[in-house]
Amino acid sequence: MMRIISILLVCILAWFLDSKMVYGQSDTLFKDVIILNNGYAFKCEILFADQYGITLNTKKGDSIFYPHEIIKMVKQADKILLPKPDKSTSLAQVWNGCLQVGLGSGGQSDKLFSTLILDAGIKVKLFKSSNLHYLRSNLALVNFKGFSNISTLNWTGGYQLKLMDKVVSPYIFGDLGYGLGLNLDNESDQGDPKSTGGNTYSFGMGLLFSSSYVKSWDVSMGYLSQKTKKDYNFSWQNNTIYQDFNRIYFKIGVNF
Numbered sequence: 001m002m003r004i005i006s007i008l009l010v011c012i013l014a015w016f017l018d019s020k021m022v023y024g025q026s027d028t029l030f031k032d033v034i035i036l037n038n039g040y041a042f043k044c045e046i047l048f049a050d051q052y053g054i055t056l057n058t059k060k061g062d063s064i065f066y067p068h069e070i071i072k073m074v075k076q077a078d079k080i081l082l083p084k085p086d087k088s089t090s091l092a093q094v095w096n097g098c099l100q101v102g103l104g105s106g107g108q109s110d111k112l113f114s115t116l117i118l119d120a121g122i123k124v125k126l127f128k129s130s131n132l133h134y135l136r137s138n139l140a141l142v143n144f145k146g147f148s149n150i151s152t153l154n155w156t157g158g159y160q161l162k163l164m165d166k167v168v169s170p171y172i173f174g175d176l177g178y179g180l181g182l183n184l185d186n187e188s189d190q191g192d193p194k195s196t197g198g199n200t201y202s203f204g205m206g207l208l209f210s211s212s213y214v215k216s217w218d219v220s221m222g223y224l225s226q227k228t229k230k231d232y233n234f235s236w237q238n239n240t241i242y243q244d245f246n247r248i249y250f251k252i253g254v255n256f
Helices: 002-029 087-094
Strands: 032-036 041-049 053-057 063-067 071-076 079-081 095-105 115-125 133-144 150-162 168-182 194-196 198-210 216-233 238-255
Touching: 032 053, 053 071, 095 216, 115 238, 133 168, 133 216, 133 238, 150 194, 150 198, 150 216, 168 194, 168 216
Parallel strands: none
Antiparallel strands: 032 041, 032 071, 041 053, 053 063, 071 079, 095 115, 095 238, 115 133, 133 150, 150 168, 168 198, 194 216, 198 216, 216 238
16 A cells, blocks of 8 residues: 555656646746737747847747737847847838728719729838828829719828727828829710819728738728819810719728
8 A cells, every 4th residue: 555655656746847847948938028019918939030020939839920010028038128120121110112902982873882993102100219100192093983984093192190009000091182184984986085183182090900921901991082174075066074073982902
């Protein structure tokens, strides 16, 4: 009986020592701490870091990439490291490009979506020390369906404000510019129309979703107003049609 008890005690002691060694090794490996802007903090093992962000291993065995924009603080080997971009790549930290496609609804059209938007632009930080304020400039090809169809090439400038800097970041924006009329519609049998654009503006709100593949995914909704004019030169008379296109639109895209 005493021999059985002795064997059990030896087994329990061996299991206890083995578990202490394993967990001691785990604590040694996962001694780094990441603190995100949303306040979430966790232990990890940092694999490497570059100008784009930090790649790490978690205790669950997952390998994860976090961009610098969502990291508040890094504690590594009892040192506190703030995520600072390399000076040689500082330009990439103050501006980014964006591509978006959108659909608009409204106006004199029997279709649900009466506007197609293809948009490209850049955003520049208004203050280098802040990730909230941006100046933006966009070039967009817009096709309107209405009483008379027309396409415009819109160049706009505006302002974008992030309401918070999180993994999912809401923002608001406003843009003002000019839309150049394009003669893309095949209506040569209707008086050889000539399109002229006009002033344009838009405003709205959106969400930025941080990603390990791109800088962020961008989803937005807004209001767009565009003034246009189309001249028809018939053999018996000349006609001019003025149209103000007002659309509610939805866009999705990527920031890089």
